[in-house]
Amino acid sequence: MKTQFTPLRYLASLLVLMALFMTSCGSKEGKVEGVNMLYGTESKTWKTDKELSSTGDKVKQTDAQEDDRIQFFANGQYNMTSVAGAVNGKYTFDQAGKKITMTPDGAAESNTFDVVTLTDDKLTLKAPTGAELRLEKE
Numbered sequence: 001m002k003t004q005f006t007p008l009r010y011l012a013s014l015l016v017l018m019a020l021f022m023t024s025c026g027s028k029e030g031k032v033e034g035v036n037m038l039y040g041t042e043s044k045t046w047k048t049d050k051e052l053s054s055t056g057d058k059v060k061q062t063d064a065q066e067d068d069r070i071q072f073f074a075n076g077q078y079n080m081t082s083v084a085g086a087v088n089g090k091y092t093f094d095q096a097g098k099k100i101t102m103t104p105d106g107a108a109e110s111n112t113f114d115v116v117t118l119t120d121d122k123l124t125l126k127a128p129t130g131a132e133l134r135l136e137k138e
Helices: 007-025
Strands: 042-051 069-073 075-082 086-094 099-104 113-118 122-126 131-138
Touching: none
Parallel strands: none
Antiparallel strands: 042 069, 042 131, 069 075, 075 086, 086 099, 099 113, 113 122, 122 131
């Protein structure tokens, strides 16, 4: 018995292949690329995209929080600006461990975050409490 490859079967097969391709190439969430994605060639500014609580619920951003910015420099310095003021400091990035440690100038303690995603245009930091801050390139 000879089977015919009807146009409908051909279209269905094509759609399945396209769906598989889109799924495999889709999201960059969870991908941590090189440290230069953090600061570009010399520096890069990131702005808040969204914030999630430790339970995964979206935290509503105020207008002021949407204006918050963090700029990472190639020399290991950072600058955070908000309506409350500016904070400067130093950071270290452990790519293998997927962690970033930020120490404000004059502070005795530092803050360490898991780097969940780091691509050219997305940065997701996860606090030890489980809360996430999703940033996008400005």
